[in-house]
Amino acid sequence: MSRLAAQLGVAVLATGLTILPVTAQADLTLTFGTYAADKPTDTVRKYRPFLNFLAERMSAELGETVTIKMKIAKEYEAGIDQLASGEVDFARFGPASYVLAMKQNADVQLVTMESKKGSKRFKGVIVVHEDSDLQSVEQLTGRSFAFGDELSTIGRYLAQSHLLEAGISGAELQDFAYLGRHDLVGEAVGAGRFSAGALKESTYKKLVTKGVPIRVLMSFDNVTKPxxxxxxxxxxxVEAMRRVMLASENEEIVRQISKNGFLEGTDADYDFVRQAMTRSNLF
Incomplete structure (x- = not known):
């Protein structure tokens, strides 16, 4: 009987023959997905400590052991597809990728938004070589431009929206290309392969520290990552994850991912990105 009980996953009471189902809770394994906006090795190094922290705190919240795996897509589109299809359980995306994921699956859930000094906005930049004669975006007519990924909020949609506001469409540029990662854009401009390029401000600062010869031509607002x-x-x-991420007592490890923690967000926070994506169709 004991061997049969073990095989069937049941417990036999010592006082009789009553058989009860085992009620032990199964462990929970979640897969975190993102795409490599910078080097994949840097992406893993950046996220792994925070994901370990999140798993530990969620285990306490849920009363069961939570394990978090990682899945890094090489391209934005693959990462979006993985979340929309449920191949990954949760993800950190750029705003445009969130908009596109919602188009694929309207039931995608917004957990939190990152905070930048208590705000939901941060900066993208258009950069030029430090020795460039360019002083304004309007002067880019007839020059070359490096964009990031074709689905990047800063690297494409917002940058193209601001170029259009300055009267510059793709036809007014001598040439333009999509290089993928933000760091590749900055390095290409620094090497003189393009007159200007768009990337996130944090990557720009890292490249300057490394000695890449670029400077900011203009900066613009972007909404923080969802x-x-x-x-x-x-x-x-989802609620357990949200409680952990919004907790005020989060340690330094959280600030490695989001310098000022997290904020509650709504779908409407991303409306101005939707507008820029629509405008960029004219580029």
């Missing part, structure tokens, strides 16, 4: 859960993740798990 953390998202797939439609397949239960509300109970």
């Amino acid at each position: 953390w998202l859960a797939s439609a397949n993740v239960s509300p109970r798990v």
Whole structure:
């Protein structure tokens, strides 16, 4: 009987023959997905400590052991597809990728937004070589431009929106190309391969520290990154994740991901990105 009970996953009471089902809770394994906006090795190094922290805190919240795996997509589109289809359970995306994921699956869940000194905005930049004669975006007519990924908020949609506001479409540029990662854009401009390029401010600062000869031509607002859960993740798990990320007592490890922690967000926070994406169709 004991061997049979073990095989069937049941417990036999010592005082009789009553058989009860075992009620032990199964462990929870989640897969975190993102795409490599910078070098993949840097992406892993950046996220792993925070994901370990998140798993530990969620385990306490849920009363079961939570394990978090990572899946890094090489391209934005693959990362978006993985979240929309439920291949990954949660993700950190750029704003445009969130908008595109919602188009694929309207049940994608917004968990939190990153905070920048208590704000939901941060900066993107258009850069030129430090020795460039360019002093304004309007002077880019007839010059070359490096964009990031074709689905990048800063690296494409917002940059193209601001170029259009300055009267410059793709036809007015001598040449333009999509280079993928933000660091590749900055390095290409620093090497003189393009007259200007668009990248996030934090990557610009890292490149300057490394000695890449670039300077800011203009900066512009972007909304902070959303953390998202797939439609397949239960509300109970999403709420536990949200409570951990919004907790005021979060340690220094959280600030390695989001310098000032996290904020509650709504879909409407991303409306101005939707508008820029629509405008960029005219580029």
